[in-house]
Amino acid sequence: MNEKVKDIKNKFESDLKNVKNTKELNELRVEYLGKKGYIQKLNPLIKDLSNEEKKEFGKSLNDIKNFISKELEELKMKLDKKELEEKLVSEKIDTSLPATKFSKGSIHPLTKVRREIEEIFISMGYDVVEGPEVEFDLYNFEKLNLPKNHPARDMQDTFYVNDEVLLRTHTSPVQVRTLEKSEGDIRIICPGKTYRRDSDDPTHSHQFTQVEGLVVSKDVSLSHLKGTLEEFAKKMFGDSVKVRFRPNYFPFTEPSIEVDISCFKCKGEGCSFCSKTGFIEILGAGMVHPNVLKMSGYDPEVYRGFAFGMGIERVAMIRHEINDIRDFYTNDIRFLNQFNRKGGLEDEA
Amino acid sequence: MKLSRNFLKDYVDIKDINIYELADKMVKVGNEFETIRQLANSDSLVVGKVIECEKHSESDKLSVCKVDVKDEVLQIVCGAPNVREGLKVVVAKVGAVLPGNFEIKKASILNTESNGMICSLLELGIDKAFLSQEDIDGIHELNNEAKVGEDPNKYxxxxxYIIDFDLTANRGDLLSVIGMAYEVSAIYDKKVILPDISYKETKxxxxxxxxxxxxxxxxxxxLAKMVSNIEIKDSPQFIKSRLIASGIRPINNVVDISNYVMLETGQPLHFFDADKLNKDLLITMGDDFKKIKTLDTVERDVNKEDILVTDTKNPIALAGVMGSYDTEVTSNTKNILIESAQFNKTNVRLTSKRVLRSEASSRFEKGIDPNMTLFALKRACxxxxxxxxxxVNKGILMHDELNKDDKVIEVKLSxxxxxxxxxxxxxxVVSIxxxxxxxxKNKGHFEVHVPSRRGDIEIKEDIIEEVGRINGYEKLIGNLPNLETKRGGxxxxSKLLKDTEDLLSSFGLDQAINYTLVKDLDDFSFDLDKIxxxxxxxxxxxxxxQNLTSSLFENYKYNSSRGAKNINLFEVGDVYFKNNGYDSKILASGLMSGTYLLNEFQGKVVDVDFYLVKGIVTEFLDSFGLENRYEFIEEDVPGAYHPYRSVRINVNKNHxxxxxxxxxxxxxxxxxIFEIDLSKLMELKVRGVKYKEISKFPTTTKDLAFIMPKDIKSSEIERHIRKVCSRYLKDLYVFDVYDFNDGNKSLAFSLTFEDKTQxxxxxxxxDLLNKIIKNVEEKTSAKLRDK
Known part of the structure; x- marks a missing residue:
């Protein structure tokens, strides 16, 4: 009897060697282990055996079954693996073919810089406030201590609609409007479009964007202005940036200040970017002129204020090394698409 | 204001101060400059005397000169027409480098050796604008007293050195060298030395x-004084060179003195030819005189706001701006009347704006020290x-209502x-x-007496600024103000603008920003009253x-002409119109063209069409919580829109x-293109997001197709479907439109039903489907297409 088992084993071993794929393997399984398989066929023979022989034969039958199962299983794993590999190979694609083009739109660089400035000041407790762009002379000039025919009006060539109405030359009229309707402390920034009667060239634009800030309280000083702008400059341009004050003149502030930041390219050592000065002029500022407070109903003996204003184009030009201010208004998509990057990762130094 | 170092040093001791350091300190106290430069800058220049001068044998235009330069006699070939024997000239020796990096080398000109160059003032670097015609045409003829061998630039x-300051509008006092001297003296703690104003008077x-x-x-x-028997000639060299350094062309001694005193004191003067005047001077407004011929020979209209200097019969000057042609000082003038006056800033400003902005008018506009008017007059004398x-004649014509007292301002240390x-x-504080x-005067508070020259100092904040700037802002330490701790918002x-920008860019549109000012209104919107x-x-x-779409369309054309195919842009911004005053509204507009999501080799291409843009507008409105509150209506659209492929967008029946x-x-x-009025959306209120429970039961999807005449709108069928099954209808969309080309079409709808309870x-x-079919067939001429 054991001879038969041995024959089956021998035959199986030689058959197994010829199996090439899982289909043949399954056929082999049926051939040996199936209901009509070789093993099953040996089962009826058992009844003619002695008890002793039955036991022995049963064991060898069981052994051969286990052996075949195990061998089939092992081969199946090998074949599965091989076939998967073949399938994967057959699925190989040319990953170098072009990507599907997603059109993620871009936010204009002026908007991005404006928002960044807004966020910094919002975190410092400032509210964002707007005002009209077609403005009264009264708010744009007179209530800012610039009466008609004041020579300093020459500093801001103006588009007029008529004698009393104009396109605002700065966002400062929003300060006046805010002062007029407020009582007590004020902390605002006013971003927006402004207009000057300048010819457009690489550094001038008849339309540009300003952000102006105003703080009014009983105890604010030039030192607070400096501290505030230092905080802003650090968040906007990096921790190592230094702020420099130079005296200047604006009719609506007294004292008036021109504010420079140390060049973040050369760390203040002087490079072509900052015209070898180590500093970049960034904004105008000062303590609100008492006449401005008075004209809008604040008592300058009780309240003091500081104000500052900067051009967003200038900040964006410095930040992105843009040489021509007109690029912001041409809306060439090759320009716009260079700015659709998310924040998140830090810029390299 | 161009400040000459040589000029300045007459009034304040700066001989040990480096010019660059001085300029730097001036910046620190608020006086910015644009440039510092040397008036003329060359080495190896020497005064020479032409001791022999002969025509070149091979050229009429060239002369061969022997020039004595003290240590040697140089042979120089010179092309100037005015070179001649006996002349003292400026010689650039071999090795000299003239402005423009022009190095003088030993040369052979038409076979004649030339060891240097005889120079014109142009070659020394003096701008043509400041030179006489003779100096432009030829070499400079030095005065005979120039010493052979000395440095001609010195002579x-x-x-x-010239510092070109870019002064602030309030510092009129710095438009004079004396004013600058006061500023420098404050920085270096030095004394100001005023110039000599003495003279003798005749009977x-x-x-x-x-x-x-x-x-x-x-x-x-x-104020006016008379000076008789003047002799008109060239100015002394120091006046000429200081005028040139200050940017004014020397003319003759009399004209130059008028300018020199203005530069020195900040007080403009005007000189009249006294013999051309009638005896009664009258200063009046421009009411009674119509015209004046100014010294630039232009016949000008007189305006009411002009202040006129007249001799009662004729206007003799537009005060502060320009004198008359007829009373001008000429080379024949013998007797002059000197005017030193102060006029209203605003009137001078208005006149000069119309006629001419000059050195004089810009000083009048900014205000002049009341104490300088008489001083300048005397200085001119x-x-x-x-x-x-x-x-100088005895006596003075004088009308003087100026307040010359010091201003007194009180300010506390605190x-x-x-x-x-x-x-x-x-x-x-006191020291500064x-x-x-x-x-x-320290009386518990400070009583500050401000001299009249500082017209800009009016209030205590001005005093505070003076203390701050002279003390130096580099000493100021920054602190954050002690204000309520809160986050702003x-x-x-701004919030709506920000969300709109983010939303539209998320749809793949790039944000554009265009100019507010345009050529004129156009067909992209219906006109409102324009500004x-x-x-x-x-x-x-x-x-x-009044719209953003026409600018976006310009942007489209710009990009398209540069080869861009898929141009998708949006802009969010104000448009402007009159409406009982001046008004604006905020629009959000977009422009789309070409293809959208794109992968050509896979054939995945979505062309931009009406429905894509409609989808974006729909998603936009849905995002703001306006689901089911808007409609697209085929009504009047502006002329720039396709009349049969455009709609109005209504929300709550409002356009x-x-x-x-x-x-x-x-x-x-x-x-x-699309345009949405955000101002109108801002007026709307929407419900907050309230969670709707998700059904636990499965949905059922069925398709229905109807045949109908072509002009029946899909929205109409949809309305009649919704009418009878809205409670169970979870979703509805059109998945097929088929045109039979016989005036009929088929619309196939996919309907998804759901119930929350079963x-x-x-x-x-x-049963529901039958109700739908019945309702659609009853209310419209559509018929069910075979199932």
């Missing part, structure tokens, strides 16, 4: 020749006596400390103010825009915008 006083009295009557308050001071052999935010000591020439408008600029820069920027194709007459490619049975759903 000509061109060894000077002749001006009052016997002229009378003065001032009729207008706009002339605050009018001194110089005319000294350099024009003039005889106010200075609190405004600056620094712990400055009383002693330091004293250096500025202010007298300070966006206004409703027009009265003083536009150009024809194409004179009206405030809020347009959506459609750009009219084919404007673009042969399909370009789509699984819908087949019978129930079939």
């Amino acid at each position: 000509l006083m061109f060894d000077d 002749d009295d001006i009052n016997e020749k002229f009378t003065l009557n001032v009729e207008t308050k706009n002339c605050m001071a009018y 001194h110089l005319l006596e000294k350099y024009a052999k003039g005889k 106010e200075i400390q609190n405004t600056l935010g620094m712990e400055i000591m009383s002693k330091e 103010l004293n250096r500025l020439g202010f007298i300070v 966006y206004s409703k408008k 027009i600029i009265s003083n536009p820069m150009s024809e194409d920027k004179k009206v405030c825009r 809020v915008g347009y959506l459609g194709q750009v009219h084919p007459s404007l673009s042969k490619n399909e370009v789509y 699984t819908l049975s087949d019978d129930f759903v079939n």
